[in-house]
Amino acid sequence: MSLEAREVSRRFGGVVAVAGVSLSLQPGEVHGLIGPNGSGKTTLLNLLSGYYTIDEGSILLQNRDITRASVQSRARNGIARTFQTPKLLPAMTVLDNAMLGGWPDVRAGFIGTALSGPRSRREEAAIRLRATDMLHGVGLGSVLNRRADLLEHTAQRFLEIARALTMRPTFVLLDEPAGGLTVAEIEKLGAIIGVMRETGIGVLLVEHHTDFVFRVSDRVTTLNLGRTIAHGTPQSVRNDPEVIRVYLGA
Amino acid sequence: MTRLLPLLAFAALVIILPFLSPNLYYLHVATMIGVYWVLIATLNLLVGFTGQLSVGHVGLLAVGAYAFCLLVGSSGWDPFLAMLAGGVLCALLGLLLGLPSLRLPGFYFAMVTLAFGLIVSELALAEQWLTNGSVGMAAPDFPPPFASPAGFYWLVTGIAAFITWLTWNLSRFMWGRAMVALRDSTVAAQSVAVPIYRTKLIVFVFSGLTAGIAGALYATSQSYITPDAFIVNLGIYFFVSIVIGGRGVIIGPFIGAAVLAAIPELVGPLAKYASFFYGVVLLIVVLALPGGFNDLVRAVSERFGRTPDVKTAIEPDLDKLRTAIRQAHRT
Numbered sequence: 001m002s003l004e005a006r007e008v009s010r011r012f013g014g015v016v017a018v019a020g021v022s023l024s025l026q027p028g029e030v031h032g033l034i035g036p037n038g039s040g041k042t043t044l045l046n047l048l049s050g051y052y053t054i055d056e057g058s059i060l061l062q063n064r065d066i067t068r069a070s071v072q073s074r075a076r077n078g079i080a081r082t083f084q085t086p087k088l089l090p091a092m093t094v095l096d097n098a099m100l101g102g103w104p105d106v107r108a109g110f111i112g113t114a115l116s117g118p119r120s121r122r123e124e125a126a127i128r129l130r131a132t133d134m135l136h137g138v139g140l141g142s143v144l145n146r147r148a149d150l151l152e153h154t155a156q157r158f159l160e161i162a163r164a165l166t167m168r169p170t171f172v173l174l175d176e177p178a179g180g181l182t183v184a185e186i187e188k189l190g191a192i193i194g195v196m197r198e199t200g201i202g203v204l205l206v207e208h209h210t211d212f213v214f215r216v217s218d219r220v221t222t223l224n225l226g227r228t229i230a231h232g233t234p235q236s237v238r239n240d241p242e243v244i245r246v247y248l249g250a
Numbered sequence: 251m252t253r254l255l256p257l258l259a260f261a262a263l264v265i266i267l268p269f270l271s272p273n274l275y276y277l278h279v280a281t282m283i284g285v286y287w288v289l290i291a292t293l294n295l296l297v298g299f300t301g302q303l304s305v306g307h308v309g310l311l312a313v314g315a316y317a318f319c320l321l322v323g324s325s326g327w328d329p330f331l332a333m334l335a336g337g338v339l340c341a342l343l344g345l346l347l348g349l350p351s352l353r354l355p356g357f358y359f360a361m362v363t364l365a366f367g368l369i370v371s372e373l374a375l376a377e378q379w380l381t382n383g384s385v386g387m388a389a390p391d392f393p394p395p396f397a398s399p400a401g402f403y404w405l406v407t408g409i410a411a412f413i414t415w416l417t418w419n420l421s422r423f424m425w426g427r428a429m430v431a432l433r434d435s436t437v438a439a440q441s442v443a444v445p446i447y448r449t450k451l452i453v454f455v456f457s458g459l460t461a462g463i464a465g466a467l468y469a470t471s472q473s474y475i476t477p478d479a480f481i482v483n484l485g486i487y488f489f490v491s492i493v494i495g496g497r498g499v500i501i502g503p504f505i506g507a508a509v510l511a512a513i514p515e516l517v518g519p520l521a522k523y524a525s526f527f528y529g530v531v532l533l534i535v536v537l538a539l540p541g542g543f544n545d546l547v548r549a550v551s552e553r554f555g556r557t558p559d560v561k562t563a564i565e566p567d568l569d570k571l572r573t574a575i576r577q578a579h580r581t
Contacts, residue, residue, distance in 0.1 A: 049441070075443035087438040089430050091498060096427055104443045106424045110452050113425045114416040120423045127424065130578050137571025139564035158564055165571075167442060168578045188566050195568050199575040 001062055002026050003079065003171045003202065008047055008057030009226075010040075017043040019226040020057065025171055025202040030193060032217030032234070033206045036247050039223040041206045042084065045173050048204070049081045050074045076104045078170035082177060086156040090149035095128070097148050097159055098135050101166030102127030127166070134162040138192055153180050161192060171202040178209045190216045210248060214238055222247060264407055268400035275515075277399050278471070282511035284406035285471050289464035290491050290507045291410070291417050291500070292457040297489060298497030299421060300453045301433025302352065303360040306367030307461050308485030310340040312374055314465020315389070315475050316381055322390040329392045329466075337462035344458025345451065352450045367485045374477040386476030389469035406467055413460055418500050429453060430498065487528060494535045496542025505543050 003025040010018045018040040025031050033041050046052040048059060050071040058067045061077055069077075080101070088097050105127065108120035135141055138158045143151065148159065157177055164172050174193075178186045186209065193216050196203050207213045213220060214234040222230040222243045230240040237243055263270075271277055289311060296302050314336035321332035343366075351362035374381045381387065391397045396405040420426055428449055431439035436446055469475050491506025509531060514524040539545050 051437075051440075071440040072443040072445055075441055081441055083437070083441075087435045087441070089427070089434045089438065091434070092427065092430055096430075099424070100427045100431055100438070100442050103424060103428055106428075108424070110420070110425060110456065113423045114420050114456075116415075116419040116423075120419075120425075124423050126581075130574065133570065133574035133577070136567055137574050139566040141567070155564055158566075163442070165575060165578070185564065188564060191568055192566055192571065195571045195575065199572060199579070201575070 001170075002060075003048065003204075004060040005044065005048060006058050006060065008044070008059065009055045010043055010047055010052055011055055016226050018047065018223075021223065021226070021228050022057075023221055023228075025204050027170055027202045028197055028200045029218040030197050030203045030205055030216055032213035032220040033204060033223065034208070034210055034213055034220060034247065035223035035229075038225075040226040041223055042175055043226075044223070045081065045175055045204065045206055049079055049173055075167065078168075079173065080164035080167045080169035080171070081173040082157070082160040082164055082175055084175045084179065086153075086160045088148040088156060088159060090147070092148055093145050094135060094140055094148055094151065094155075094159055095131060095144040098131035098140075098162045098166050099127050101134075101163040102131060104167055130168075131162065131166045134165045135159075137165075137195075138162045139188065154182075154185050157181070158189075158192075165196070169201060171204065172196060173204045173206070175206050176208060177205070178207055178212055186212055210238075261411075265404075268403055274399050277403055279511055279515050281399075281403045281406050281471055283508050284403070284410040285464055285467045286488070286491070286507040286510055287410045287504060288406070288413055288467060289457075289461045290488055290503050291413050292460040293488055294492050294495075294497070294500070294503045295417055295420060295429065296453050296457045297492050298495075298499070298503065299426065299429040299433060300450055301356065302450055302454065303356055303489070304363040304454070304457070304485075305360055305489045306363030306365070306482070306485050307457070307488050308480050308482060309363075309367040309370035310343060310458050310461035311465045311468060311484070312370045312477075312480035313343060314340050314462030315469040315480070316374065316387075316465075317462070318466035318469050319387050319389050319475060320380070323387065329390055329470075333463055333466035336466050337459045340462030340465070341455045341459040344455045344461075348451045348454040352454065353447055364482070364485075367482045371477055371480050371482060374480060381477070384476060384478075386474055388474050389472060391470055402470065406471070409463065409467070414500065421500050433498075483525060490528065490532050492542075494531065494542055496539075496544025499544045502542055502544040 005021060005023045007020045007022055008018060009020055021044060035041050043052065047054050050069060054067055058065055066074060106123055108117060108123055113120040135144060138161055140155060140158055140162060151159065177189055181189060190212065193203055205213060205217060217234055220234050220237040221228055222237055224246045230237045230243045267280055268277055289307060293304065293307055296304055317336035317339050318332050321327040321335060322329050347362060347366055351359045375383055392402060392405060395401045428444045431444055432446060432449060439446060472479060487510050491510050492503045494506040494509060495503035513527050517524060517527055535542060
């Protein structure tokens with residue numbers, strides 16, 4: 001039961017963005033991924049979620065090779081993610097946006113839905129309930145019917161998390177979720193990540209706020225120039241001389 | 251219930267219109283609005299919801315119209331069967347057009363549909379053995395009780411209402427969110443497992459189906475069809491109707507359809523300038539109401555209805571979240 005990258009590499013033209021990195025994510029753990037700008041963190045996340053094709057290496061989900069699987073098939077198999085800049089449907093409501101995460105569960109076809117068939121109505125009700133619960137859970141219960149583009153930045157980030165959770169994922173990949181958040185808001189984000197971990201979701205946390213990462217992660221991997229330079233408990237990575245030299249500073 | 255009232259009032263008005271208006275001419279205009287609506291309602295799913303810009307639906311309208319006239323006129327089919335057959339034919343054409351072009355960025359799809367519209371209108375002119383060329387052909391009527399102007403009007407409005415119901419269902423359930431996701435963010439759509447290509451194709455095929463049905467109704471409403479009736483401008487007007495109405499709302503383009511049907515009639519002696527007036531309306535809408543008339547309605551209703559925006563702090567409810575996630579994973 002894990003999501004695994006084995007010796008994966010990805011080049012963009014002549015630039016090697018990720019060079020032979022291995023990483024595993026277990027359900028119920030928070031795995032922090034840190035490193036300087038351009039170290040390949042987001043590229044690795046895109047390789048795991050399928051947005052980039054892989055040059056070398058393989059990606060495994062519960063020991064099944066998904067290296068060539070589409071983004072959609074990975075999403076259906078329990079890999080959810082958020083984005084550095086939230087990708088929402090601006091003209092739709094907060095609830096509609098979260099409900100979009102219910103799509104992998106939709107079995108009602110186009111024709112059945114057009115005819116308002118019982119299955120489409122049943123699925124709609126179930127997904128609505130689930131998305132509403134998730135939104136209340138992340139603290140957006142009071143703005144269910146607001147247009148997504150009228151939300152503040154932090155609320156947009158939390159909405160993306162609610163959408164990801166509505167997918168009932170086994171793994172959630174968070175791409176800089178604390179970006180632009182205040183200290184108090186980062187605390188709330190940490191609490192939400194804590195609940196995800198508690199409920200058995202594996203969280204990959206790509207972040208620049210290193211204090212935050214060290215505090216909420218079970219394991220931390222540090223990348224530099226596309227390679228892993230340190231891996232282990234927050235404590236050991238924080239004290240790693242190489243990590244201090246290239247990233248954390250003295 | 252209060253939201254349903256205007257709808258019921260409108261429905262009642264639509265149904266009793268033939269009794270209110272003894273003037274057959276107005277009834278004809280109302281029928282034309284319905285005919286256009288049959289096409290525009292689903293084109294709106296494609297353009298307004300899914301964000302795929304088709305400007306060549308007039309080609310599908312033409313195929314549906316000619317198929318209807320040929321099947322009923324030369325082959326003696328039942329008009330209703332012929333209408334459905336035309337719809338199915340246009341759905342298949344939509345599939346053929348969409349298969350190569352919907353994989354490409356939106357611009358190419360628009361070009362393919364434009365080319366299709368042009369080709370169909372040229373073929374209708376050139377292939378005289380089939381279409382009688384510029385002479386055109388007579389369009390059959392539907393059998394009684396749909397043969398009279400009022401009967402045909404009720405038939406058109408019945409079909410239009412049914413199709414409105416279909417599109418409304420599609421828009422309010424999960425498929426509607428998937429379509430809007432394709433329009434607003436393919437990246438987000440992918441991340442929640444919406445199949446991009448297949449979904450676009452399904453919507454296009456559906457819009458082809460009703461465009462073919464609209465073609466049959468269009469032919470009957472005109473009594474006689476020639477290639478002139480299917481110039482590419484008409485396809486662009488369909489597209490413009492959606493812009494005028496405001497995309498992403500099921501009823502929005504209705505006003506566009508009404509303008510499209512009414513302008514040539516309203517300007518009367520200036521009918522040859524109908525295109526000009528249509529352009530002016532478009533220009534005004536795009537400059538003054540970039541979101542279409544729908545935006546105006548929303549702005550007004552927000553002004554009078556909504557509570558002012560209050561900045562709310564985000565307070566996660568962790569117990570609730572825990573329960574919600576556990577429950578979600580159990581089912």
